[in-house]
Amino acid sequence: MKATKACKKRAAECIKKPLVGHFCRSLGRDGVALFFQRCDDQLQPRGSPHLPRRCRQDVHRIISHAKVVATERAEKAAAGSEGVEQIQLVPASPDQTITFEIPDGPPPKNLEITGDGAKELDPQLVRDFLQKQWDIFQAFLKNLKAALSEKSLDKVNKVLGRMSVEEAEIVVEQLQEAGILSFETPGIVDQTGKSSKNPTVTVPVPPKDGASGSVPVQQTEVLNLEDSLD
Template sequence: MPLNYSKWDMLELSDDSDIEEHPNIDKKSMIRWKQQSIHQKRQERQQRIAKLRAEISLNETLRPRIVSLLDSLKTLPPKEATSKFSSLVSQLTNEPSPDKPNTGAPNQPTYDVMLLHLLEQVAKEAKDGAKDGEDTDRLASRLTERLEFHNGKLDHRTEECGTLIEQEEKEEKSKITSEHIHEGFSSGFVNKAGENILEEKPKPASSKKKETTIEVLNPESSKSATVESDDDEDLPMATPIAKEFTNIRYGDFDGALRFIQSNPSIMAESNTDSLLLEAFNSEIDGKKVKAKVCVEKGLLIQYCRKLGRDGVRLFFQRMNQPGEAGKKALHLFQSDVEATYQRMATRVKEMAAEKASSSAGGEGEEQIQLVAEGGASVSFNIPEGPPPEEIRLEGEGTEGLDPVQVRAYLMQQWEIFDSFENKMKDALKKESLDEVNKVLGSMKLDEAEKVVGLMSEAGILNFQDGGAIRDETGK
């Protein structure tokens, strides 16, 4: 029986190990730009679909009111019809209802305001088309005619939005992505009475640890060192959007909701870890208020994600719910934030005490040394200067790359290199790992860590098939 592999044609991959890179751009950057391009297009498509659905919902809300007014204009005598039209305009002007679409946008007009603008436009068109001296019968007829015209345009726009949604969804389903993953089979369960959906159950601590024994370069200081690390990868650094999210004051749920609606990418799972890391660093720097805000925003993202696809709406609905239920949900969330912050603050104090005790014991200063182990090779990518104003991308593997983004990356690479001290620049230009380690050994630990991070970020120094960073004491 022949196998059908046609379904694999629908796969949309954001990472390809066989990608052909540009000679002037490292492979990791090419893959990262390709990922960003695919994710950006997918996100823009989802935003267009959401906008079209919101427009359909708005039209379906306004249409019954327009049809009701049309029926009145057709059935009532001309004089009464004109009077009803005028009284409705007066009511919408003087006593508007506060109901409006829940878009979260600032200065969102209400349904009554939008209907009032339509009626004013209908009245203007009817009066502009009327001749001098026309009676009330003719005016009522023209009001009905113009209102029917705009109602038809509204129906046509609703059908058009539906067609556009079908096209966007068809395009979205033409590719298989991680969002299409669903459970084939699952066992059911029943929620216990009174169980709060915002209350998180503690996760069992992972017992998996990997231990690596490293032989240090200075045997007089220490014979061997043991490093323990979790199986998880290093926590990501906070993105500019995540840092902007922390500018919203503690407990401002309305501001947080508006920010999420304007920046849906903030709900990425990695932002929870990056914000908790930002909180840890802020606590170390003595910025306790910022640290607590970072913890709150990180847990807010985590709660919304755990509540499912509609988690954002459910979370903020619980936080703003009146009565005892809302107070209980708010108390649970704030208690979790406070407990997480206190654990982090306690750990920072312990680290400070350990550092002070280590210094009092007469131990030497820590140093960072870069070592290529197990036959690993080191490559240097030293920029010669800033990139030209215009960049032309040619060759296989450059499809879909934005020359502006490529130039921005090359400019960032040059600016990072240019920010190093002259002795570090000279060591990098020699393309010698020993020379680089000599300069790193003369730096303070935090300064050396920063330099190593910048070199990795800019792709100036790369380890292939392995590599390690060693901390040395007493050298």
């Protein structure tokens, strides 16, 4: 609430500028000059101050909505995390390890591919994959990149837990797409409902060689070049 009141003047400025642009576009070819001429006329004693009135209305509407949102968030925070659905990465068995292989940077200018099967790889496809992997990693939020850099499953899950289910699902898909999410045995089980305080929906990892899991999984292939790149 305090932040909303302190930023009221700034909010009015941010609302006014788009309105000015909108009015200018609606006036046609010479919209800018015509707009300010009309605006000046409207600000005269006998004029019709349409722009200031519209700004005040929009500012009041947006600030009122912000207060409602702030109140709802405060109530949710006070109620705690009970009943909030989350996305968490959970190993299917005690011997399964989930790790994160993050890229060191974009692909080098002179990319050399060595190792078994190197001749069968298209250098351009490898370069495109490495570039996409780097771009996806760079697009993540700072706290997620920090957790991935530490290769800590607990810290990654903590970041995912603060996201909405939709946001976390997208992040996990991107981790798989970029080959950053690594695992030794397939299948991340669904533990929804095992804890009434913190119900989780875990994302299934695609099985290999027809291995079965406790939940239906979606087939996804992740290119792993770790042993093929020098």
